[in-house]
Amino acid sequence: MKHILITGGAGFIGSHTTLELLNKNYIVTVVDNLSNSSKESLKRVEKLTGKKVSLHIFDIINRELLEKLFKSKKFDVVIHFAGLKAVSESVEEPLSYYDNNLVSTLALCETMQKFGVRQLIFSSSATVYGDPKKVPITEDEPINPTSPYGQTKAMIEQILKDLVSSNRGWQITSLRYFNPIGAHESGQIGEDPNGVPNNLMPFISQVAVGRRPKLMIFGNDYDTPDGTGVRDYIHVVDLALGHISAIDHPAKKNEFAVYNLGTGMGYSVLEVINAFEQASGKRITYVVTKPRMGDVGICYADPTEAEKGLGWRAKKTLEDACVDAWFWQSQNPNGYN
Numbered sequence: 001m002k003h004i005l006i007t008g009g010a011g012f013i014g015s016h017t018t019l020e021l022l023n024k025n026y027i028v029t030v031v032d033n034l035s036n037s038s039k040e041s042l043k044r045v046e047k048l049t050g051k052k053v054s055l056h057i058f059d060i061i062n063r064e065l066l067e068k069l070f071k072s073k074k075f076d077v078v079i080h081f082a083g084l085k086a087v088s089e090s091v092e093e094p095l096s097y098y099d100n101n102l103v104s105t106l107a108l109c110e111t112m113q114k115f116g117v118r119q120l121i122f123s124s125s126a127t128v129y130g131d132p133k134k135v136p137i138t139e140d141e142p143i144n145p146t147s148p149y150g151q152t153k154a155m156i157e158q159i160l161k162d163l164v165s166s167n168r169g170w171q172i173t174s175l176r177y178f179n180p181i182g183a184h185e186s187g188q189i190g191e192d193p194n195g196v197p198n199n200l201m202p203f204i205s206q207v208a209v210g211r212r213p214k215l216m217i218f219g220n221d222y223d224t225p226d227g228t229g230v231r232d233y234i235h236v237v238d239l240a241l242g243h244i245s246a247i248d249h250p251a252k253k254n255e256f257a258v259y260n261l262g263t264g265m266g267y268s269v270l271e272v273i274n275a276f277e278q279a280s281g282k283r284i285t286y287v288v289t290k291p292r293m294g295d296v297g298i299c300y301a302d303p304t305e306a307e308k309g310l311g312w313r314a315k316k317t318l319e320d321a322c323v324d325a326w327f328w329q330s331q332n333p334n335g336y337n
């Protein structure tokens with residue numbers, strides 16, 4: 001069975017992907033510096049699957065430790081989740097974003113090259129499109145990120161394209177995620193952001209569980225049906241399964257393949273609140289405030305290419321994601337702590 005190395009595997013998407021891989025009998029090694037996660041997520045994954053994950057705790061910027069790891073095991077595929085991901089923080093601290101996201105990817109690719117591992121699946125983001133000219137967004141939409149975080153994803157994609165052009169047999173798939181939400185249906189693993197959540201769904205669920213008094217809706221004057229921002233919310237388990245499809249349908253030798261992973265459906269902030277209220281039976285108190293800097297009004301995917309190239313499409317609904325997010329949050333009001 002294939003041995004998969006997952007960088008950032010203790011995090012939100014990484015832990016869900018690890019679980020799905022173990023369920024399909026892949027051998028999984030995780031490297032994570034736990035800067036935005038907890039070992040507990042993987043302990044729970046082991047309990048849920050009855051299988052072991054080999055966890056190595058270090059920063060992948062450290063080439064020596066990476067080499068030691070690659071010397072000790074033979075990996076078939078690397079899934080690269082590790083990175084910083086908060087858009088507004090990246091505006092305040094651009095250097096740490098460029099340093100962490102770019103330098104770690106260079107270290108990882110150099111090590112892969114040295115040890116003859118050529119198959120890479122990279123976590124990109126819909127942020128690379130910035131404010132799209134049209135929706136639904138297809139993969140050929142111009143790349144135009146509006147934050148240092150988005151720039152790091154666009155730059156990494158360029159680096160990976162150049163790597164593939166070097167004709168050394170690299171097979172690289174870049175997956176541009178839209179808005180991952182929800183949790184595993186067991187309620188045992190889910191999203192556990194540090195501090196005040198930046199993203200809508202964890203903020204709503206913390207209001208529902210009583211950790212925060214109210215949600216701030218960032219603007220209701222966008223050119224959308226109810227004026228609030230519209231996004232493509234994808235259940236994290238569907239997203240995790242997208243990575244397995246990418247392993248099963250690898251890019252060809254010397255190919256850089258890129259796919260949107262979204263549902264193709266856009267929902268407004270008010271629609272998400274309504275769906276969460278239905279799922280949880282809780283009232284979500286909110287106030288409308290001014291738009292958040294750098295936000296776009298509407299962003300949702302055309303996921304046709306992923307269906308054609310990976311044989312994958314999202315199956316779960318917004319309602320499923322709200323039920324699962326609430327189950328996770330109500331079982332774990334303080335996350336993994």
Ligand code: NAD
Nearest residue numbers: 008011012013033034035036037059060082083085123125
């Ligand atoms: P997350 O923060 O939960 O997971 C990232 C993991 O990487 C964390 O466990 C963190 O400790 C680890 N990490 C960070 N830098 C590291 C380093 N230098 N060395 C080792 N480990 C490191 O985030 P997530 O939501 O699971 O996102 C995973 C990936 O998907 C990220 O690259 C993110 O940019 C991308 N992405 C996320 C979203 C989203 O909304 N969640 C959307 C699009 C793309």
Ligand code: UFG
Nearest residue numbers: 125126127177178179198199200203216217218229269295
């Ligand atoms: N929103 C609020 N209040 C909040 C949080 C968000 O009204 O407290 C609104 C936003 O204005 C936006 C929508 O809810 O209209 C979704 O916002 P999120 O912060 O949840 O998601 P974004 O679309 O801004 O960005 C997310 C991730 C990025 C990722 C991108 C991909 O933060 O890392 O999705 O589309 F790249």
